[in-house]
Each structure stands twice: as structure tokens, then as C-alpha cells.
Amino acid sequence: SQTIHQWPATLVQPVGSPLSLECTVEGTSNPNLYWYRQAAGRGLQLLFYSVGIGQISSEVPQNLSASRPQDRQFILSSKKLLLSDSGFYLCAWTGGRYGYTFGSGTRLTVV
Amino acid sequence: QKEVEQNSGPLSVPEGAIASLNCTYSDRVSQSFFWYRQYSGKSPELIMSIYSNGDKEDGRFTAQLNKASQYVSLLIRDSQPSDSATYLCAVAHNYGQNFVFGPGTRLSVLP
Numbered sequence: 001s002q003t004i005h006q007w008p009a010t011l012v013q014p015v016g017s018p019l020s021l022e023c024t025v026e027g028t029s030n031p032n033l034y035w036y037r038q039a040a041g042r043g044l045q046l047l048f049y050s051v052g053i054g055q056i057s058s059e060v061p062q063n064l065s066a067s068r069p070q071d072r073q074f075i076l077s078s079k080k081l082l083l084s085d086s087g088f089y090l091c092a093w094t095g096g097r098y099g100y101t102f103g104s105g106t107r108l109t110v111v
Numbered sequence: 112q113k114e115v116e117q118n119s120g121p122l123s124v125p126e127g128a129i130a131s132l133n134c135t136y137s138d139r140v141s142q143s144f145f146w147y148r149q150y151s152g153k154s155p156e157l158i159m160s161i162y163s164n165g166d167k168e169d170g171r172f173t174a175q176l177n178k179a180s181q182y183v184s185l186l187i188r189d190s191q192p193s194d195s196a197t198y199l200c201a202v203a204h205n206y207g208q209n210f211v212f213g214p215g216t217r218l219s220v221l222p
Binding site: 046099101102104 | 160213
């Protein structure tokens with residue numbers, strides 16, 4: 001069966017510090033991978049999606065970037081965090097018609 | 112701009128009642144429709160998918176789709192306090208395509 005791993009679960013980072021969040025999927029190949037952010041009490045905002053290694057599409061221009069160095073690995077990064085980057089970050093994958101499966105999420109607080 | 116709309120709630124129902132959650136979408140050619148449940152502080156989990164007009168039942172949950180009216184709903188029968196969560200509606204143009212999520216409806220089931 002397919003599983004998705006996301007870490008860390010929580011993170012407190014100072015303004016201006018770098019960020020790296022990692023997501024890996026097991027049990028499938030060539031998944032579509034997604035990074036979402038959810039601000040407190042708000043809906044899901046699509047940040048990046050990838051349909052293959054090295055293929056990244058950005059939905060929202062900001063100081064975040066994403067990379068997909070391996071088929072089942074998706075990384076979200078920032079060189080300098082802003083206060084507005086705080087939120088709940090979710091990785092998700094889909095292999096077809098069965099909808100997205102989300103990772104457990106990372107709660108990021110920028111202080 | 113593809114949009115998915117939901118009443119933000121909170122929707123409060125007594126235990127044992129039927130909870131009715133509604134969602135409308137703007138993209139007339141949407142083909143795939145999903146309902147996710149998100150407990151506070153947790154990631155969304157898929158509870159129902161529906162692709163054809165009509166009703167689809169799974170246990171206490173029934174999804175209803177009306178493509179002509181661009182409307183999808185979720186009924187929860189015999190509501191339990193454990194059903195208290197935010198319910199997200201998601202719509203996709205085609206299988207495996209990027210989803211558009213609604214803002215979610217917060218459901219509170221009162222004991």
C-alpha cells in the first residue's frame with residue numbers, strides 16, 4: 001500500500017532563517033506531488049505541484065521554492081523565512097482518480 | 112478562475128441528526144468531486160468521492176452530485192460528536208488533475 005511521510009511535525013524558526021521540509025511517498029511510482037499551505041482558520045492554498053523529477057510548477061509567487069530530486073521525494077525550501085510564512089504545510093500525492101492523500105503536515109511558526 | 116464555494120459555518124446539529132453540507136463549483140466541465148474531513152490540527156482525510164450524477168452511499172455518508180446545477184453535497188446520517196470537524200469539498204477538471212478546494216465548512220455535533 002502507498003504511504004506518505006512528511007517531517008518534521010512542528011517547527012519554530014526565526015525570521016530570516018532557512019527552511020527545508022521533506023516529503024516522501026512509498027509504494028507507488030511517478031506520483032503527482034503537491035505542497036499546500038493552510039493559514040490558521042483558512043482554506044488550502046496550493047503552493048507547488050510536480051508531475052515528475054525536476055518538474056515544478058509554482059502557483060503562488062513568494063519566497064518559497066520546491067524541488068523534486070527523486071521520483072518520490074518532494075522538498076519545500078526557503079532561504080529567508082518571513083512572519084507570513086507561518087502556517088500548516090501539507091504534502092500530498094495522487095496517482096489518478098482516487099483523490100489526494102495528504103501527509104501528516106508540518107506546523108511552522110516563524111517568530 | 113475556478114472556484115469552489117462552501118458555507119464556512121459553523122453548522123451545528125444535535126447528535127443523531129442528519130448533517131447536510133453543501134458545495135458549489137464554477138468550472139462547468141469538472142469531472143471529479145471529493146469530500147475531505149479535517150480534524151483540528153490534523154491533515155485532511157478523504158471520506159467520499161463521486162463522479163456521476165446522483166447519490167453515492169458509504170456507511171453513514173451520502174454524497175450527492177448534480178452537474179447541471181454545479182452542486183455537490185454530503186449528508187451525514189446519525190451524526191456523532193466524533194463527526195465534528197471541518198469538511199472540505201474538492202473539485203477536479205479531470206482524473207489526476209489539480210484539485211480546487213473549497214474553504215471548508217465547520218461542523219459541530221452537539222451531544
